[in-house]
Amino acid sequence: MADRVLEAMSRPTVGHLDPQFLSLMDSVAEKLRYVFGTANRMTFPVSGTGSAGMEAALANVVAPGDTVVVGVNGVFGTRMAEMSRRMGATVVTVEAPWGEIVPPERMMEALEANPGARVAALVHAETSTGIHQPLDELGAFLREEETLFLVDAVTSLGGVPVDVDRRGIDVCYSGSQKCLGVPPGLAPITFSQAALDRIEKRESPCQSWYLDVGLIAGYLGSERRYHHTAPINLVYALHEGLTVVEEEGLEARFARHREVGERLQSEFLVRGFRLFAQEGYRLPQLTSAELPGGREEGPPRKRLLEEFHIEVGGGLGPATGKIWRIGLMGAGATHETVDRLLSAVDQVLGS
Numbered sequence: 424m425a426d427r428v429l430e431a432m433s434r435p436t437v438g439h440l441d442p443q444f445l446s447l448m449d450s451v452a453e454k455l456r457y458v459f460g461t462a463n464r465m466t467f468p469v470s471g472t473g474s475a476g477m478e479a480a481l482a483n484v485v486a487p488g489d490t491v492v493v494g495v496n497g498v499f500g501t502r503m504a505e506m507s508r509r510m511g512a513t514v515v516t517v518e519a520p521w522g523e524i525v526p527p528e529r530m531m532e533a534l535e536a537n538p539g540a541r542v543a544a545l546v547h548a549e550t551s552t553g554i555h556q557p558l559d560e561l562g563a564f565l566r567e568e569e570t571l572f573l574v575d576a577v578t579s580l581g582g583v584p585v586d587v588d589r590r591g592i593d594v595c596y597s598g599s600q601k602c603l604g605v606p607p608g609l610a611p612i613t614f615s616q617a618a619l620d621r622i623e624k625r626e627s628p629c630q631s632w633y634l635d636v637g638l639i640a641g642y643l644g645s646e647r648r649y650h651h652t653a654p655i656n657l658v659y660a661l662h663e664g665l666t667v668v669e670e671e672g673l674e675a676r677f678a679r680h681r682e683v684g685e686r687l688q689s690e691f692l693v694r695g696f697r698l699f700a701q702e703g704y705r706l707p708q709l710t711s712a713e714l715p716g717g718r719e720e721g722p723p724r725k726r727l728l729e730e731f732h733i734e735v736g737g738g739l740g741p742a743t744g745k746i747w748r749i750g751l752m753g754a755g756a757t758h759e760t761v762d763r764l765l766s767a768v769d770q771v772l773g774s
């Protein structure tokens with residue numbers, strides 16, 4: 424994480440209605456529009472982690488009895504389906520094996536079979552598998568439909584293009600701690616006009632009071648009405664992190680993530696690792712791989728942490744005990760990080 428982000432976080436805490444803080448919030452919204460690729464008015468950081476962003480996205484546009492079509496090929500699609508169920512939706516899942524994309528044509532078939540579906544949801548960057556989900560086809564298909572397109576961009580925002588407006592995404596949320604390079608605790612989110620119209624016409628109130636966009640709008644808009652206390656110092660950090668993103672430029676940032684991630688993946692292939700994510704759809708910022716020669720993954724991962732202070736994730740769900748997951752995100756996406764990791768990997772696997 425960039426020192427300047429942590430330094431920004433240690434600035435004196437002011438009140439959430441302080442004029443200086445309110446103008447900082449406006450600036451955060453403007454910077455978020457840039458990274459999301461959107462002109463959406465309702466763009467702000469949810470006070471909570473990525474899962475709070477997920478809840479905010481779903482709770483606002485899903486009402487009891489709605490049909491929601493969710494692509495499920497990992498932990499986070501599963502979580503979206505579960506949250507939608509808890510909100511009283513009828514959930515249609517389009518399942519694909521972990522490590523593969525959810526084929527866009529299968530999402531479209533499910534939508535054709537459920538013509539009244541209110542929401543179609545996909546995870547753009549499935550952190551549990553390393554899959555980079557294509558969005559263009561479904562986005563184009565949904566432009567002609569009433570169904571809202573909802574996308575989880577927790578691990579993609581700032582690392583690969585999200586392009587909310589170009590892709591016709593209606594609701595998109597992320598997390599501060601991944602490619603934005605900011606401590607965890609905020610979930611940037613954006614709602615299209617179509618999503619806001621849906622929210623305005625709801626017959627039942629949003630299931631969550633805390634995450635109700637209609638109420639939060641009273642604080643973000645000209646009224647500046649108290650809703651909940653903003654996590655001031657986290658907002659300082661997000662503002663600084665987004666300034667870093669702007670200074671680097673999105674294209675340069677994407678190129679850096681791509682170059683560094685592809686290098687790690689090709690070095691892993693040379694060393695006999697098997698990449699877990701489907702070829703052609705691999706995230707540069709999250710490499711998932713099985714160890715060479717069927718080696719057990721746990722003990723060398725433990726050594727990486729204890730001896731080299733390098734934290735590598737293990738597999739989740741059906742991939743538990745089978746893969747490593749390596750994040751190269753934000754300030755960590757550098758050739759130096761890859762060099763350090765490869766040298767440590769060679770030592771733990773060589774001995």
Ligand SMILES: Cc1ncc(COP(=O)(O)O)c(C=O)c1O
Pocket residue numbers: 472473474475477499546548549550551575576577578598607
């Ligand atoms: C794709 C995706 N969605 C949602 C989440 C949930 O975010 P959090 O753990 O910040 O609540 C994560 C977390 O890693 C994620 O990777």
